[in-house]
Amino acid sequence: MLFAIYSLLSAALFAVLDAGDVALTEAAVGAGISTILMLALLALVPRQEADAPRPNWPALAVVALTGSVLIYATLDFPEFGNPDNPVQTHVGPYYVEETYNDMGIPNMVAAVLASYRSIDTMGEGFVILTAGLAVYALLGGRRRRPKAKTTKRENGAP
């Protein structure tokens, strides 16, 4: 539930920052589908949690060290919103200026996603497909058991 609220708040933040595409994704995936899948998963697993024996000090030390290194690394970040930042001077201006001439469509996010960086997006599609196949491989095997008692056990899908 906290995850859903967190996702909804980040979606609102993205909407405030004028990133409509990301806000839509965060609201649909983060607040909607993830919550449903998390609840479905919680229904599958046992309710009891094993008692933690005692605090794990080495693990806490590793986490604290990693966190402080990450925070230290953010000190080197360029200033937020500075027009001279690398992100504003590399390929970004080309997309902003030339998308409409190249594609004739106003949504730069769609243009970058589906045309300039099309192969990345295809990879993401295959990642999603792989996720579906993995869940099928883990959970889909013995589905027809109760019904198929009279007939021979058949395979689920091609």
Added chain:
Amino acid sequence: MRSNGILRIVARFLIPLIMLFALYIQFHGEYSPGGGFQAGVVFAAAWILFALIYGLDAALDVIPERAMYVLMLLGVLIYAGVGVAGVILGGHFLDYRPLLDDPQYAQQLGIVTVELGIGITVSTVTMLIFTMFVQRKSESLESEPLESEEQD
């Protein structure tokens, strides 16, 4: 099954709207925020809402599981097929410009087609994962006593 009258009426009103909104952000994605990923997830959310209220069996009558397998593969095939079509017509892989004479229209055609492929894959994979979880749960509820004697 309980009747849940209010839920059913509200869902009957909402589900078409959600699906319509999904189609809108699918096919209007070049002009306004949206695209295949978002549209696929929203469409799957409408189907999951239907499954939550009317039961998974009714939902699987609408979109059977076998159709999900076919469609989730078809989605990435559409995507890759657009890329291969570009190669066949004399360009690079996933280069949309050879598809039509006007380069802008060709880009738009390519973008709309690959977004459609992404949308199909994302929505069916989401539905499939939900179906798998729910089936596993109902199966473990039903066949718990059988489990010990039926080990093979």
